[in-house]
Amino acid sequence: MAQVFEPKEAEIALLPHSAKLGMDVATAFEKRSSIQPNEFHGEGLTLQEVSDLLWFGYGINRPNDKNKRTAPSSGMAYESDVFMIFPAGAYRYEPETHRLVRVSTADLRLEVAGLQKDMATAPNMLVVAAHPEKLKGKTPERQHHIALVAGGTIIQNICLYCAGAGIRCRPRATMDAEALRKSLGLDENAIMVMTHAFCH
Template sequence: MKNFVFAMMAACSIFGASAQDLHGISLNAPSKQCGTDVMTAFANRQSCRSYADKELSLQQLSDLLWAANGVNRPEKGMRTAPSALNYQDVDIYVCTAKGAYLYDAKANKLVPVTAEDLRKDVAKGQDFAAVAPVSLVLVSDLSKMRGGDTPQNRLTGALDAGIVSQNISIACAGMGLATVPRGTMDKEVLAQKLKLKATQVPFLNHPVGFAK
């Protein structure tokens, strides 16, 4: 099975310093038979702060992102993670050594954002988080909510991000991956480098890899 980095290298021949040098990456269809049963996943769930030097395969990343907040009812465009009033406000940014991407759940692909490695900005001084091959940043877009950027909608966005975070934790436990939900990150730097709008708020992040 090709690992994720190999798949990205096949998708773009040269990695430069800007998003223009990156190409979108088509994800695989989710393998819905992979992993353990849900109760075993709950039994195995734990937070990990030590990661091995091993990449995720493209299939593993595809399965994880679908479980996190993918489209599970295409005819209605509904997601694996519920959201308040079906706002579908939570976006997932995928940060790797080769660049950062936005997960497009409807098209099941990664949209390039920047060729810069942002994992240290996500880690913000907690070096263990920068070692994981993938960091997932959960961002709520308040512009998708009625009323926009209000204190109540910020609370709603945080709750919706928390639901996606739990999906990630349980999916990792069931798939044999390691992760830990984190609130620490350099939000101002990430907002700039990920080209976030003023209404897009980073709430949580997940380093993901294999336990060391």
């Protein structure tokens, strides 16, 4: 197996996404599943897998058409933020440059695990947060609803990528939202949408 990615730099240029995965879309739907919280004892992801996971989840797939992304967004507000969580720290994904930017040097896996402490053994995790105020011209209730739906599409994109790439995963709503909001440098209005855990 290729080398597990262990980030050390404050900014990391990701690799171009893979042109093909190991299976077609129909098979990926058939294979999509979530492993149990106590089953995250495998190895972490490679740099290519991290690069692919983020691009398939929320990357720019139409750079010549207003930088539109793999996940839809109401009015192209792109109110979601995606964070990769490693033992060595947390990084925000920047789709415009396809890179990771470090936001914390702490191991936040226990905060992502929340009440499900077994999940903290996962070598790699991910957090989707949202900034509803970016959705202009909508009531706060609609902003909240749309932000949750948009975050869910990112999570589902990642689920299908993992199925196609042979990565074991589990999407989750459980987390220590207040602690994560602070650790990731988010303001009090940010919605902590969902998390994900990964291993081989």
